[in-house]
Amino acid sequence: xxxxxxxxxxxxxxxxxxxxxxxxxxxxxxxxxxxxxxxxxxxxxxxxxxxxxxxxxxxxxxxxxxxxxxxxxxxxxxxxxxxxxxxxxxxxxxxxxxxxxxxxxxxxxxxxxxxxxxxxxxxxxxxxxxxxxxxxxxxxxxxxxxxxxxxxxxxxxxxxxxxxxxxxxxxxxxxxxxxxxxxxxxxxxxxxxxxxxxxxxxxxxxxxxxxxxxxxxxxxxxxxxxxxxxxxxxxxxxxxxxxxxxxxxxxxxxxxxxx
Amino acid sequence: xxxxxxxxxxxxxxxxxxxxxxxxxxxxxxxxxxxxxxxxxxxxxxxxxxxxxxxxxxxxxxxxxxxxxxxxxxxxxxxxxxxxxxxxxxxxxxxxxxxxxxxxxxxxxxxxxxxxxxxxxxxxxxxxxxxxxxxxxxxxxxxxxxxxxxxxxxxxxxxxxxxxxxxxxxxxxxxxxxxxxxxxxxxxxxxxxxxxxxxxxxxxxxxxxxxxxxxxxxxxxxxxxxxxxxxxxxxxxxxxxxxxxxxxxxxxxxxxxxxxxxxxxxxxxxxxxxxxxxxxxxxxxxxxxxxxxxxxxxxxxxxxxxxxxxxxxxxxxxxxxxxxxxxxxxxxxxxxxxxxxxxxxxxxxxxxxxxxxxxxxxx
Ligand SMILES: Cc1ncc(C[n+]2csc(CCOP(=O)(O)OP(=O)(O)O)c2C)c(N)n1
Ligand code: SF4
Numbered sequence: 098x099x100x101x102x103x104x105x106x107x108x109x110x111x112x113x114x115x116x117x118x119x120x121x122x123x124x125x126x127x128x129x130x131x132x133x134x135x136x137x138x139x140x141x142x143x144x145x146x147x148x149x150x151x152x153x154x155x156x157x158x159x160x161x162x163x164x165x166x167x168x169x170x171x172x173x174x175x176x177x178x179x180x181x182x183x184x185x186x187x188x189x190x191x192x193x194x195x196x197x198x199x200x201x202x203x204x205x206x207x208x209x210x211x212x213x214x215x216x217x218x219x220x221x222x223x224x225x226x227x228x229x230x231x232x233x234x235x236x237x238x239x240x241x242x243x244x245x246x247x248x249x250x251x252x253x254x255x256x257x258x259x260x261x262x263x264x265x266x267x268x269x270x271x272x273x274x275x276x277x278x279x280x281x282x283x284x285x286x287x288x289x290x291x292x293x294x295x296x297x298x299x300x301x302x303x304x305x306x307x308x309x310x311x312x313x314x315x316x317x318x319x320x321x322x323x324x325x326x327x328x329x330x331x332x333x334x335x336x337x338x339x340x341x342x343x344x345x346x347x348x349x350x351x352x353x354x355x356x
Numbered sequence: 357x358x359x360x361x362x363x364x365x366x367x368x369x370x371x372x373x374x375x376x377x378x379x380x381x382x383x384x385x386x387x388x389x390x391x392x393x394x395x396x397x398x399x400x401x402x403x404x405x406x407x408x409x410x411x412x413x414x415x416x417x418x419x420x421x422x423x424x425x426x427x428x429x430x431x432x433x434x435x436x437x438x439x440x441x442x443x444x445x446x447x448x449x450x451x452x453x454x455x456x457x458x459x460x461x462x463x464x465x466x467x468x469x470x471x472x473x474x475x476x477x478x479x480x481x482x483x484x485x486x487x488x489x490x491x492x493x494x495x496x497x498x499x500x501x502x503x504x505x506x507x508x509x510x511x512x513x514x515x516x517x518x519x520x521x522x523x524x525x526x527x528x529x530x531x532x533x534x535x536x537x538x539x540x541x542x543x544x545x546x547x548x549x550x551x552x553x554x555x556x557x558x559x560x561x562x563x564x565x566x567x568x569x570x571x572x573x574x575x576x577x578x579x580x581x582x583x584x585x586x587x588x589x590x591x592x593x594x595x596x597x598x599x600x601x602x603x604x605x606x607x608x609x610x611x612x613x614x615x616x617x618x619x620x621x622x623x624x625x626x627x628x629x630x631x632x633x634x635x636x637x638x639x640x641x642x643x644x645x646x647x648x649x650x651x652x653x654x655x656x657x658x659x660x661x662x663x664x665x666x667x668x669x670x671x672x673x674x675x676x677x678x679x680x681x682x683x684x685x686x687x688x689x690x691x692x693x694x695x696x697x698x699x700x701x702x703x704x705x706x707x708x709x710x711x712x713x714x715x716x717x718x719x
Contacts, residue, residue, distance in 0.1 A: 140555035168417035175421020204410035
């Protein structure tokens with residue numbers, strides 16, 4: 098019988114610690130599928146963040162080096178500069194890449210570091226218990242925004258990916274969501290392209306993935322994922338934010354992986 | 357081998373390159389800007405990588421990445437910048453990564469000034485960042501020693517998989533002295549590191565981390581570090597004693613202060629005072645044992661530091677109350693002359709009636 102579903106080689110047979118309904122597991126799977134499809138498992142080095150995905154090294158079956166909170170792209174820069182023929186990716190939350198690590202992201206992008214950043218935007222600080230993130234949308238209640246985020250009190254959500262677009266060395270930036278099969282397929286396409294950009298030595302590539310944190314949003318999974326589609330995308334519209342790859346169309350991804 | 361006349365900051369850079377360092381990540385701060393400037397040119401010549409990072413935070417994290425990938429890597433800065441690097445240095449220690457960090461100390465606290473200082477002694481020798489760890493800390497007192505210690509720093513870092521800090525100051529950076537360099541190390545011929553992240557090809561995945569959530573596992577890791585630090589203490593502690601055989605008073609000083617103290621001691625010796633110099637070459641590990649042994653014979657120790665008094669605590673701990681320990685500390689970047697120090701020595705010497713003692717000066 099033809100096998101139609103299997104665990105990607107680049108993902109270990111481990112149960113994750115993520116909450117039910119969390120987007121991190123889906124995004125891990127997409128990254129692992131891309132690594133498999135590109136045949137780069139043996140030369141890929143990942144840099145997990147401080148954040149809910151801190152234990153990503155227990156799930157990805159590639160070399161992994163832990164970074165301090167916010168510094169993943171700087172650590173990845175160091176690795177890539179020593180081993181330019183390896184594939185280096187970071188996996189970072191919104192607090193990690195868009196608050197404490199803002200300076201590192203902008204400058205790594207501006208230098209055109211040949212690394213791939215996966216930026217998981219779930220609008221809160223998951224790991225530390227649901228505080229406000231730079232990407233928390235107005236009205237969302239977090240443990241540090243009583244009554245919901247108020248722009249005049251707490252500031253407006255920050256669109257880091259849009260900011261990165263002005264950095265000359267950033268060649269490919271796209272915002273996707275993993276809210277339903279159609280969007281998951283698009284997310285995978287974007288992730289694959291962001292790795293391809295690195296393989297082709299073009300410069301800095303980042304995919305922002307809108308994700309749900311049902312636990313800290315205090316929503317059930319269904320409501321949370323609907324909320325990603327209905328509310329988050331208002332402040333963070335999906336689509337290509339910058340593409341200077343010169344690729345005609347994104348490299349093909351396999352059909353039928355909408356799970 | 358020919359002697360060259362070079363300034364300290366260039367010697368630091370050149371010695372690093374000769375040691376096989378091919379990666380430098382830094383951020384400008386006076387008084388060590390000549391180091392990144394030199395490295396930007398020199399690493400280009402040898403096919404290395406220089407990045408002027410956006411901050412000290414970024415640069416130390418690039419150091420972490422380069423070390424993970426197996427490169428011989430270095431950064432340098434001065435006090436405020438070293439403070440910013442501390443989180444990263446703690447990670448280097450926790451993740452057991454080799455790296456060399458030079459601190460050309462300037463006057464503090466805060467922005468302070470750019471004058472030579474030794475006020476970062478505590479920060480360097482007590483870890484500096486968070487957690488239970490130590491950096492190996494080397495304190496050169498001449499340009500030749502700066503070259504030698506820089507080379508040694510990379511070997512120590514690799515041998516113990518631990519960050520090594522070189523402590524200097526603006527005076528050390530600017531000073532020009534003749535220096536002889538050894539043959540260059542070919543980075544390709546360095547012993548292979550069997551722990552680096554270079555892609556899991558024909559081997560299982562490798563993970564480099566410092567987060568160990570289970571207290572028992574973190575405790576075991578910390579004890580492993582303790583054993584490593586014990587071995588460093590045992591094998592690498594270095595110091596120098598000058599004119600200590602007949603001394604009734606010994607000056608304890610390192611780095612630039614030791615140079616000034618040396619001049620002061622020559623002066624007071626001409627005046628018949630029996631004074632020696634105890635100079636730690638490693639600040640961590642501190643040469644406590646030899647100093648303790650010395651304190652059985654010499655009952656008076658004057659600690660001279662370019663700060664309000666930090667190493668003096670290690671001196672006191674070392675001599676275990678067997679000798680009187682006094683401090684001559686000059687904070688704020690003030691550099692006393694050898695004559696100033698000679699005056700302090702004489703004051704102490706005659707005040708304690710050391711001129712009246714019998715041979716050996718034993719109390
Ligand atoms: C220097 C430092 N400051 C703060 C923290 C605590 N911390 C860990 S993860 C995190 C934020 C996590 O949020 P995010 O990056 O959005 O990732 P998520 O957990 O939501 O996936 C914080 C504040 C830390 N580890 N280090
Ligand atoms: S707290 Fe949120 S981001 Fe973290 S694992 Fe749970 S659902 Fe996912």
